[in-house]
Amino acid sequence: MIRLASAFALVAIGVVLTLAVRTDGATATLYSFVGIPALAVGVLLYVVARWRAGAFRSNGTGRP
Amino acid sequence: MRARPGRHWKGDRLTPLGPLFTPPGSQGLPWLNILLILLAVPAAIILLWALLRGRVPQPLRLVGVLLSLGAYGFGALLVVEDSKHVTFCGSCHVMTPILESLKDNESLASIHFLSGRVPHDEACYICHSGYGIWGGVSAKRAGVMHMLHAINGNYDLPLKLNGRFDINSCLNCHAQAERFRAVEAHRPPDVQEALMSGEMSCAGLCHPAAHPESALGGGTPAS
Numbered sequence: 001m002i003r004l005a006s007a008f009a010l011v012a013i014g015v016v017l018t019l020a021v022r023t024d025g026a027t028a029t030l031y032s033f034v035g036i037p038a039l040a041v042g043v044l045l046y047v048v049a050r051w052r053a054g055a056f057r058s059n060g061t062g063r064p
Numbered sequence: 065m066r067a068r069p070g071r072h073w074k075g076d077r078l079t080p081l082g083p084l085f086t087p088p089g090s091q092g093l094p095w096l097n098i099l100l101i102l103l104a105v106p107a108a109i110i111l112l113w114a115l116l117r118g119r120v121p122q123p124l125r126l127v128g129v130l131l132s133l134g135a136y137g138f139g140a141l142l143v144v145e146d147s148k149h150v151t152f153c154g155s156c157h158v159m160t161p162i163l164e165s166l167k168d169n170e171s172l173a174s175i176h177f178l179s180g181r182v183p184h185d186e187a188c189y190i191c192h193s194g195y196g197i198w199g200g201v202s203a204k205r206a207g208v209m210h211m212l213h214a215i216n217g218n219y220d221l222p223l224k225l226n227g228r229f230d231i232n233s234c235l236n237c238h239a240q241a242e243r244f245r246a247v248e249a250h251r252p253p254d255v256q257e258a259l260m261s262g263e264m265s266c267a268g269l270c271h272p273a274a275h276p277e278s279a280l281g282g283g284t285p286a287s
Contacts (some may be wrong), residue, residue, distance in 0.1 A: 042132075
């Protein structure tokens with residue numbers, strides 16, 4: 001799942017790098033309708049992967 | 065370096081080369097683009113590592129996420145800022161003839177453009193964004209809709225203004241001008257009321273059309 005999340009985020013980063021090199025209607029459209037959804041999916045998959053790995057569970061060592 | 069004649073903006077008779085002819089602030093480094101690249105490249109390296117190895121060292125996990133989100137934050141700023149530029153608007157094929165028609169000195173837009181009454185690099189945005197902060201917000205919302213229409217091809221030619229033109233964009237400059245106030249035709253209360261309510265428009269009736277019909281139809285302006 002981490003690999004899938006990275007793949008989505010890499011697509012998003014590729015889009016934003018294209019935007020940085022050339023900002024026009026086409027790259028702005030890619031940024032808005034491909035890049036942002038790809039990054040959102042990537043971050044969501046990463047959070048789910050970390051949650052499944054137990055990253056957000058309390059292990060009982062927290063201070064009272 | 066000699067200016068090369070041609071149809072492009074740089075180096076032709078409309079934009080001769082040299083610092084005297086460039087707007088203030090346009091000669092520095094494009095810091096927004098540079099910062100975006102400085103965030104995006106390390107993020108790409110970390111993500112590539114994660115893709116190949118299937119895991120990332122603990123300290124780099126949060127860094128990778130934050131760099132990616134930061135790059136997108138700067139990307140949003142870049143789009144908001146650069147979408148004000150005339151070249152940005154003209155990069156979509158339906159707008160290119162309108163941009164070209166700004167050189168013909170016949171339409172209301174080109175008269176303003178060629179006389180320097182609107183900044184050359186933000187001419188579209190200055191007139192079409194409306195007045196005040198909400199004018200800018202509605203312009204950005206309209207821009208997103210333009211992108212959607214361009215993607216699905218859901219638009220008709222000739223292009224028409226969606227809604228009525230915000231006359232405050234004109235009055236922002238003209239209302240205080242002595243020459244504008246001296247015109248008899250601007251003084252009757254019923255004319256003023258009709259203009260303010262949007263029943264009547266400045267362009268097309270008393271003044272030339274905002275853009276040539278041929279350009280709005282997707283073609284080149286009549287020569």
